[in-house]
Amino acid sequence: MSVRSNRIVRQTLTIARRDFVATVFTPTFLLFLLSPIIMLSFGLVGAGGATSMATNAADKAQIVAIVAPERQAAMRATDARLRKLFGRSDQPPVLTFETPGTTPATQARAVFAGAGPDTTAALYGDLAAPTILYGAQGRGDSRYLAELSEGTLRAAASGARPLSAATFTPIARERASSGGHSQAAFFSVFGIFFLSLLLSGQAVGTMAEERNNKVIEILAAAVPLEAVFFGKLLGMFGSAVLFVGFWGTLASQLTAILPASMAGGLGEIGPAIGLPLFVPLFFAYFAMAYMLLGAVFLGVGAQATTPRELQMLSLPITIVQVLMFSLALRAAGGADNWVTRFAEIFPFSSPFAMAAHAANFPHVWPHLLALAWQALWVGIAITIGARAFRRGVLQSGSGSWFKRRVATVGEALSGTPTP
Amino acid sequence: MTNAFAIHATGLVKNFGGKRVVDGVDVAVPRGAIYGVLGPNGAGKTTTLRMLLGIIEPDGGHRTLLGHTHPRDASDRVGYLPEERGLYPGMRARDAIAFMGALRGLDLKAGRKRAVTLMEGAGLGHAADTRIRKLSKGMAQFVQLLGSVVHQPELLVLDEPFSGLDPVNQERLETLILAERDRGATIVMSTHVMAHAERLCDRLTIIAGGRHRFEGTVAEARGLLPMRAHYVPDRDEPGLAAYLPDGAVHQRDGWHFPVPDGGVEAALRRLIDGGHGIAGLSIERPGLHDAFVRIVGASALDATQEISA
Structure with missing residues (x-):
């Protein structure tokens, strides 16, 4: 390496080190590090609330069978058998029996208007051809009552003793399932999006800090602005690596901590390309996404002169970022269509989509191409971002390159200098 | 070079x-x-x-x-x-x-x-x-x-x-x-x-x-500005300016004037011949401040303000 390159590398690392230390050794970094827990807590509280509401609603609902007392025991037994097919959260409402009166049809209608639990569906008449009424939320429950009638009659026809006695043996898969690949793809896209969003925001924050402190001229005097720019990105990236390392280590140990049934489920989630290749690829794509977005954020952020302007400018970028995320999520499904191809090729969604590709497909070569393509765009973004940064921060522009060329041509044609 | x-x-x-x-x-x-x-x-x-x-x-x-x-x-x-x-x-x-x-x-x-x-x-x-x-x-x-x-x-x-x-x-x-x-x-x-x-x-x-x-x-x-003389008369009298070189300015501490090409001797002789006493006389080199104002000039200051505006 030449003396100049050595110097630039050294200066870049000096700035990166300063930014890394200034970011990591602060109480706010702890908040940043723990932000997934905070998000998870919010999610759990929200989910808990939703579950509680759903449970309460289920507790307050019932399905009613208006059948003769001699049928009720058989029907209760069939209900108990059929309920095993449903998960805990998908259980039909409690089955309640009523003995038919003189007009079961009127009786069935009356249970919908009665006090107590809400009736979602009610059955009356002969089980071979029952009539089932259902309310606005009871369509599924009405089908369940029909199945219950069928099951009760079948049980009566074949005898009470079960005809089949199955043995259940849980099997842990040795390889991730196709669904697990898709889930890994989703987590990859979400992880990269989440991290790059947080870090790009921080990069803009440091930009505001530089402007407020007026340190930028000292940096610009000593170091090429491209190196300042790259150093800042690198500093932020270092803190991101710390973040990913911390949570990655925790996640890798999660299967050891969790109960066997849950750990088995997690074991099915995995990338198609294999974990040893996926981890470096995830880092590489995260680096690309971060560098691309960080360059845009820093370049645009440098144009703002007040924190308010900074926020205003950040908003459209964040919206674009969310669009890229949505596009990449489409690709995470693993479908082979033009949306996926577009997401994989378009520079700003490519890192997300290709991380999902690594989770869905085992081929290695597309990643070599994608990384080269993304590196090219990172170079372009950093060059343009650094120029915008120079113009915004030092107010040192004297018209665009295009304007200057036009002025030069104008001078040449007219023979007089353009003012 | x-x-x-x-x-x-x-x-x-x-x-x-x-x-x-x-x-x-x-x-x-x-x-x-x-x-x-x-x-x-x-x-x-x-x-x-x-x-x-x-x-x-x-x-x-x-x-x-x-x-x-x-x-x-x-x-x-x-x-x-x-x-x-x-x-x-x-x-x-x-x-x-x-x-x-x-x-x-x-x-x-x-x-x-x-x-x-x-x-x-x-x-x-x-x-x-x-x-x-x-x-x-x-x-x-x-x-x-x-x-x-x-x-x-x-x-x-x-x-x-x-x-x-x-x-x-x-x-x-x-x-x-x-x-x-x-x-x-x-x-x-x-x-x-x-x-x-x-x-x-x-x-x-x-x-x-x-x-x-x-x-x-x-x-x-x-050196772009001429040397300046500071003359303090023994008493202030009307008509003193007529004995001093062109550009003489009266201030609280006496008279100030640029030293003429031939020096101050001729002016001193005129003062003495006219019956005016000399309580003090010094030759002063103009400061950088004066030189700066002379070099920059009022028009440049105006132009500067225009640019910075």
């Missing part, structure tokens, strides 16, 4: 937003000198210094810095104190100094050691571990100045170094500048306070309205 100069620039031009803020400025800073860049506010001093250092690129002209046509190639040998002071408020003073040294190629560990030595030398040793946000403005400014010299640069560029400093810190700064010169460094400083330039600068350039107006020594600048 350029090797004799730490900085050599000719015809520097810079436009901002269609306005020419620097228009053909020449600068030649001899190695080992203290060189002043003088000019009124908005004259283009900071822009000129930024171009010389390669912080911004000129739109025209040529420059070499420590023999390099690309100023950045010499950046490790240069120290710079910008006009707008800036430090990271969360850093400790010695770390801030070491960081600035590290940007210019000094090892961080060595920088921290040197920072403490420099701070002790400047009487600020007690603040070495204090965070910048807790320092007074003057102390923080001094810390930044130390940061610009910690790597012992060959060339030190100071943009308005005295602004915002109290008299004690101004004297400290003058001592530091002279010490740097004695170490062998070349110093370029911009200022619009003539007293500092007069005391410190070996040579200076005067810029006004983005244009180069003068280049030479302080004595040469002052």
Whole structure:
């Protein structure tokens, strides 16, 4: 390496080190590090609330069978058998029996208007051809009552003793399932999006800090602005690596901590390309996404002169970022269509989509191409971002390159200098 | 030829937003000198210094810095104190100094050691571990100045170094500048306070309205104006002005007039012959301030205001 390159590398690392230390050794970094827990807590509280509401609603609902007392025991037994097919959260409402009166049809209608639990569906008449009424939320429950009638009659026809006695043996898969690949793809896209969003925001924050402190001229005097720019990105990236390392280590140990049934489920989630290749690829794509977005954020952020302007400018970028995320999520499904191809090729969604590709497909070569393509765009973004940064921060522009060329041509044609 | 100069620039031009803020400025800073860049506010001093250092690129002209046509190639040998002071408020003073040294190629560990030595030398040793946000403005400014010299640069560029400093810190700064010169460094400083330039600068350039107006020594600048005589009569009498050379002005402390080409003898003879006594007479060389006003002129000051507006 030449003396100049050595110097630039050294200066870049000096700035990166300063930014890394200034970011990591602060109480706010702890908040940043723990932000997934905070998000998870919010999610759990929200989910808990939703579950509680759903449970309460289920507790307050019932399905009613208006059948003769001699049928009720058989029907209760069939209900108990059929309920095993449903998960805990998908259980039909409690089955309640009523003995038919003189007009079961009127009786069935009356249970919908009665006090107590809400009736979602009610059955009356002969089980071979029952009539089932259902309310606005009871369509599924009405089908369940029909199945219950069928099951009760079948049980009566074949005898009470079960005809089949199955043995259940849980099997842990040795390889991730196709669904697990898709889930890994989703987590990859979400992880990269989440991290790059947080870090790009921080990069803009440091930009505001530089402007407020007026340190930028000292940096610009000593170091090429491209190196300042790259150093800042690198500093932020270092803190991101710390973040990913911390949570990655925790996640890798999660299967050891969790109960066997849950750990088995997690074991099915995995990338198609294999974990040893996926981890470096995830880092590489995260680096690309971060560098691309960080360059845009820093370049645009440098144009703002007040924190308010900074926020205003950040908003459209964040919206674009969310669009890229949505596009990449489409690709995470693993479908082979033009949306996926577009997401994989378009520079700003490519890192997300290709991380999902690594989770869905085992081929290695597309990643070599994608990384080269993304590196090219990172170079372009950093060059343009650094120029915008120079113009915004030092107010040192004297018209665009295009304007200057036009002025030069104008001078040449007219023979007089353009003012 | 350029090797004799730490900085050599000719015809520097810079436009901002269609306005020419620097228009053909020449600068030649001899190695080992203290060189002043003088000019009124908005004259283009900071822009000129930024171009010389390669912080911004000129739109025209040529420059070499420590023999390099690309100023950045010499950046490790240069120290710079910008006009707008800036430090990271969360850093400790010695770390801030070491960081600035590290940007210019000094090892961080060595920088921290040197920072403490420099701070002790400047009487600020007690603040070495204090965070910048807790320092007074003057102390923080001094810390930044130390940061610009910690790597012992060959060339030190100071943009308005005295602004915002109290008299004690101004004297400290003058001592530091002279010490740097004695170490062998070349110093370029911009200022619009003539007293500092007069005391410190070996040579200076005067810029006004983005244009180069003068280049030479302080004595040469002052030499542009004639010597002035200060005559104190033994008693104030009407009609005294008739005995004095053209341009004589009466002030509270006596009469002031430019020394004529032939000296003051003829005027003195006329006064004595006219029966006027002499309580005091002195010949004074005009100060840099007068020379500056003469060189810059009212029209340039107007142009300057127009540019900065």
